[in-house]
Amino acid sequence: MVMANEIISVKDLVTYFFTEAGVVKAVDGVSFAIDEGESVGLVGESGSGKTVTALTMMGIVQRPGKIVSGEIFYRGQNILKMSEDEARKIRGKKIGMVFQDPNSSLDPLYTVGNQLTEVVRVHSKISKKEAYQKALSLLELVKISEPEARLRAYPFELSGGMKQRVATARALAGEPEVLIADEPTTNLDVTIQAQVLELLKDLRKELGMTLILITHDMGIIAEMTTKIVVLYAGRVAEIASTKDLYRTPRHPYTAALLRAVPRVDVRKQLVPIAGNIPNLINPPTGCRYHPRCPYSTQDCVDQIPPLETIEGNRQVSCHHWKDLADKKELVIA
Amino acid sequence: MVIVSFFVFLAIFGPSIAPYPPRDPVCFYLGCTALPPFQSLAHPLGTEPAGYDIYSEILQSARNDLYVGLGATLISLGIGVAVGALAGYRKGISAALFLGVTQIFFVLPALVIILLFARIFVTLVAKGLGLTMIMLILGAFGWPGIAFVVRGEVIRIRELEFVQAERAIGAGNQRILFRHIVPNILSPIIVYATLTIAANILTEVVISFLGFGDPNTATWGLLIQEGFVYPNYWWIDVFPGLAVIFSVLGFNILGDGLSDALNPRLRE
Numbered sequence: 001m002v003m004a005n006e007i008i009s010v011k012d013l014v015t016y017f018f019t020e021a022g023v024v025k026a027v028d029g030v031s032f033a034i035d036e037g038e039s040v041g042l043v044g045e046s047g048s049g050k051t052v053t054a055l056t057m058m059g060i061v062q063r064p065g066k067i068v069s070g071e072i073f074y075r076g077q078n079i080l081k082m083s084e085d086e087a088r089k090i091r092g093k094k095i096g097m098v099f100q101d102p103n104s105s106l107d108p109l110y111t112v113g114n115q116l117t118e119v120v121r122v123h124s125k126i127s128k129k130e131a132y133q134k135a136l137s138l139l140e141l142v143k144i145s146e147p148e149a150r151l152r153a154y155p156f157e158l159s160g161g162m163k164q165r166v167a168t169a170r171a172l173a174g175e176p177e178v179l180i181a182d183e184p185t186t187n188l189d190v191t192i193q194a195q196v197l198e199l200l201k202d203l204r205k206e207l208g209m210t211l212i213l214i215t216h217d218m219g220i221i222a223e224m225t226t227k228i229v230v231l232y233a234g235r236v237a238e239i240a241s242t243k244d245l246y247r248t249p250r251h252p253y254t255a256a257l258l259r260a261v262p263r264v265d266v267r268k269q270l271v272p273i274a275g276n277i278p279n280l281i282n283p284p285t286g287c288r289y290h291p292r293c294p295y296s297t298q299d300c301v302d303q304i305p306p307l308e309t310i311e312g313n314r315q316v317s318c319h320h321w322k323d324l325a326d327k328k329e330l331v332i333a
Numbered sequence: 334m335v336i337v338s339f340f341v342f343l344a345i346f347g348p349s350i351a352p353y354p355p356r357d358p359v360c361f362y363l364g365c366t367a368l369p370p371f372q373s374l375a376h377p378l379g380t381e382p383a384g385y386d387i388y389s390e391i392l393q394s395a396r397n398d399l400y401v402g403l404g405a406t407l408i409s410l411g412i413g414v415a416v417g418a419l420a421g422y423r424k425g426i427s428a429a430l431f432l433g434v435t436q437i438f439f440v441l442p443a444l445v446i447i448l449l450f451a452r453i454f455v456t457l458v459a460k461g462l463g464l465t466m467i468m469l470i471l472g473a474f475g476w477p478g479i480a481f482v483v484r485g486e487v488i489r490i491r492e493l494e495f496v497q498a499e500r501a502i503g504a505g506n507q508r509i510l511f512r513h514i515v516p517n518i519l520s521p522i523i524v525y526a527t528l529t530i531a532a533n534i535l536t537e538v539v540i541s542f543l544g545f546g547d548p549n550t551a552t553w554g555l556l557i558q559e560g561f562v563y564p565n566y567w568w569i570d571v572f573p574g575l576a577v578i579f580s581v582l583g584f585n586i587l588g589d590g591l592s593d594a595l596n597p598r599l600r601e
Contacts, residue, residue, distance in 0.1 A: 060500040063424040092502035099501070104494040107513050119502045170502065 006073075007210050008057070008095070008178055009033035013070035015049075015056045018063075022281035026052040026065070028234040031307065034227075036177075039204060039211040041221040041242070043257070044231035047277045050214045051100075053231065054180050057212075058097055059087050074178075093123045096171030098181040102163035102188075106155040112139070112166050113151035119173035138169040141206075142199060161192035168199065172207075179203075180212045185220065197224060218261040222246060230254050233278050233288040236307055240314035248325070250316040253289050255330035287319065295320050336583030343395035354393075378572045381559055387569060391576050394551040398580070401468045401552070402534040408472025410526050413479025414515065420480065421487025422510050432484065439477035444536065446474060451545040463547025467540055471533050482525050486518035520595035524588050531584035538577050553577050 011031050017024040027049040034040050042050050055061045057072055059079055072079045074094060079087055099105035106115060116135035120126060126134070132151070139147035142165040155163055164184060171179055181200060185193040197220060204211050213224055221228060221242070228245045230237040230253065238251040249255040259271040275292040278284050284291050290300035299319045307317045324330050378388040420431035447470045454466055490496065491514065499509045540546050541554025548555065553573040560569030 055497075058501055060497065062497075088503040088505060090503070091500070092504075097498070097501040099494050099498050101494055105498040107495045107499070107517070109513075109516050118504070122503050122508070167498070170498070174502065 005036045006033050007036040007075060009073045010053075010057060011071045011073070013053065013056055013072065014068040015052050015061055015065060015070075016068050017065045024280045025283055026234055026280055027056060028283070030070075030231065030234070030236050032229045032236060032239055034178075034210060034212065036210055037208055038227055039213065039225045041225035041228045042212060042214040042231060043216060043218065043221055043228060044237075045216060045273075045277050047233075047280070048231040049234040050216075050231055051182055052234075054097065054182050054212070054214055057180065058091055058095060060091070089123070092119055092171075092176070093174040094176055095178045095180065096174060096176035098164070098168050098171045098179065098184045100183045100186055102160055102167050103155075105167050106163060106170075108155050110154075111151065112153050112155070112158070115166070116151075116170055116173055119170055123174050134173070135169075138173055139166075141172065141203070142166070142169045144169075159192075160188050161195060164188060164192075164196050165199065168196070168203075172203065175207075176209070178210045178212065180214070182214045183216070184213075185215070185217075193220075200224070218257060230257070233283055234280060235288055236315070236317055237289065238314070238316045238318075239307075240316075244311075244314055249330050250310065250314065250321045250325060251289075251318050252293050252295055252320075252324065252330060256292075287317070295324060336579055337587045340395065340580045340583055341399065343392060345396070378568060381563075381566070381569050385559075387556070387572055390551050390556055391553065391573055394553050394556065394573070395576070395580075397464055397550055397552045398534050398537060398577075401464060401471065401537045402530045402584075404465075404468040405471035405475055405533040405537075406526055406529045408469065409475035409479055409529060410522070411476075412473070413476035414483050414522065416476065417480035417483025418487050418510055418515055421484035422491055422506070422514065431480075435477045435480045435484075438474065439481070441474065443471075443474035444539065447471065447536075447540060448543065448545050451540065464550045464552070467537060467546065471536055475529060475533060479522065479525055479529065482521055483515075483518065486521055487514055490514045490517050520591075524592040524595065527584055527588035527591060531581045531588070534577065534584070535581055 009032065013027055013030045014025075015027040017026055030049065030053055032040075042053060044050050052061065052065070055065075056067055056070075057079075059067075059072070061067055067080060070080070074090060079090060082090075106112075110118070113132065113135050116138055117128070117131035120131045120134050135151055136147055139150055144150050144162060144165050150158070150162070150166075155166070158166065168181075168184070171181075179200075184200065185196050188196060200211065200213070201224060203209060211224075213221070215221060225242050227239070227241050229239050230245075230251065232253050237253045238245065238249070240250070245254060246258065249258060253273075256271070256273045260273055262270055273292060278288060278291065284301075286302050287293070287296070287300040287305050290296040293300065297319070303319070305317045305319045307315050308321070309315050310321065318324075378386075378391070380386050416431050416435055420428050420435060422428075423431065447467070450470050451463075451467065487510075496509060496513065499513055504513075537546070537552060538554035538557065541552050542558045542561070544558060546552060546555055546558075553576050556573035557570050557577075560566060560573070563569060
């Protein structure tokens with residue numbers, strides 16, 4: 001059943017946060033599969049479960065969060081069924097992760113060199129000298145100037161962009177097959193953003209890595225990915241190839257997201273999405289998007305729409321996708 | 334800093350500088366007992382009725398006092414950091430358990446228990462192990478404060494992104510806690526430890542003064558206690574008392590200075 005080139009897949013992932021205010025249903029039945037070498041975007045508004053999905057995939061959700069159910073397959077092995085020791089061998093080694101804020105994702109007390117060699121030494125017994133060489137080559141890989149001097153630098157001596165490069169190098173140190181980048185550019189200047197994205201693109205090409213890019217920036221997604229998973233309030237709204245998604249969104253939420261993005265080539269009013277992302281302690285019944293959806297009907301209130309495979313290669317979770325597609329309601333521009 | 338260095342210097346070299354061996358009633362034989370201070374070059378700070386030379390005894394005591402103060406603090410530090418770190422890092426029942434134990438130890442009247450122990454193990458005291466025992470007991474009961482400080486700081490650091498990043502590279506809990514979290518909270522620990530040394534020296538003085546210490550080992554508390562019996566011979570009390578005041582003051586100033594120096598927000 002598992003396809004030969006499928007590298008990672010999640011099935012019915014449910015991660016809740018058990019807080020004093022109530023159970024926050026941050027991720028509630030998310031499924032998708034990623035093929036080897038793909039570049040997949042995970043998009044959605046703040047609070048739609050993007051980061052929690054990523055942490056869940058790494059198996060590092062912290063209390064009060066808990067992975068309630070679901071399966072995560074890495075090359076056919078269920079990560080969630082593994083012992084902590086086995087799972088740790090996959091973290092960093094097979095799946096690397098770059099975090100949002102480079103200013104706080106590096107330990108301020110250790111030099112760049114120390115932090116890079118640590119990753120290597122956690123996973124394999126190699127000599128200090130080899131680890132040093134490895135760290136040096138990693139810095140060259142992420143195109144940091146004067147890598148030898150930087151190895152001795154502490155995080156506070158580096159600029160934001162450089163820190164994010166170091167964090168990326170760190171995620172790459174175990175030579176992972178999958179790299180999860182969680183909004184790697186949100187805390188960076190626009191010019192630096194472009195550099196970091198360029199870097200990720202190059203690395204993917206050079207190393208043949210699978211990239212999972214988490215962002216709410218639809219522009220970045222279009223640029224960087226081949227496939228997109230749209231999350232809304234802890235559920236998958238739509239999964240499609242980047243081309244299809246931009247050209248013919250099938251979920252009203254995807255269409256609304258795209259309409260909220262400025263475009264240079266089309267002179268058009270931006271349309272914000274009315275309302276807010278729902279409270280995930282008491283999410284709406286049925287389709288979670290129904291309170292904000294202009295096309296919602298009683299069905300949407302009563303029943304959870306299944307994630308259907310449509311048109312052969314894409315999936316959507318909407319009761320009315322067929323009507324909307326026929327009427328060309330969701331076409332952008 | 335200067336005071337503490339001087340104190341440490343005394344602790345190391347005091348016994349060699351001191352003109353007489355510890356607990357040596359020189360004047361008992363020479364007939365110079367109960368000599369007031371500043372009257373004899375041989376006994377600049379006077380002597381006790383029992384014949385001890387006070388200047389010499391103060392010097393001899395410095396090492397013992399530092400031994401208790403520092404030793405007890407190191408023990409407290411070991412227990413306090415371990416318990417506090419676990420109480421802060423763990424979540425759920427085990428964290429509550431660690432915190433609960435800390436709180437129990439915190440409310441125990443440590444001094445009373447110490448005195449009790451000193452009585453129970455009076456045989457050990459007689460064997461000259463009294464000082465070590467006092468140190469061990471002080472250490473075993475002095476850690477809750479450190480544990481609270483550590484716990485609070487660990488909770489603060491625990492949620493930072495680099496800790497999550499450590500997990501993401503496959504680092505284990507032990508590594509995260511002791512290689513990354515604890516080093517990041519060293520400065521409050523050091524400051525607190527310095528203040529604990531001062532507190533421990535004071536407590537030792539109290540214990541000895543109350544007569545629960547080791548009568549065969551010179552400490553400042555013991556000297557003060559010996560002087561207490563003779564209200565007319567003020568010098569027996571005053572000079573060791575000054576030694577206590579200055580050393581405790583020294584450690585407190587050091588702790589204050591360290592907390593300023595290690596706190597980047599106050600540096601500007």
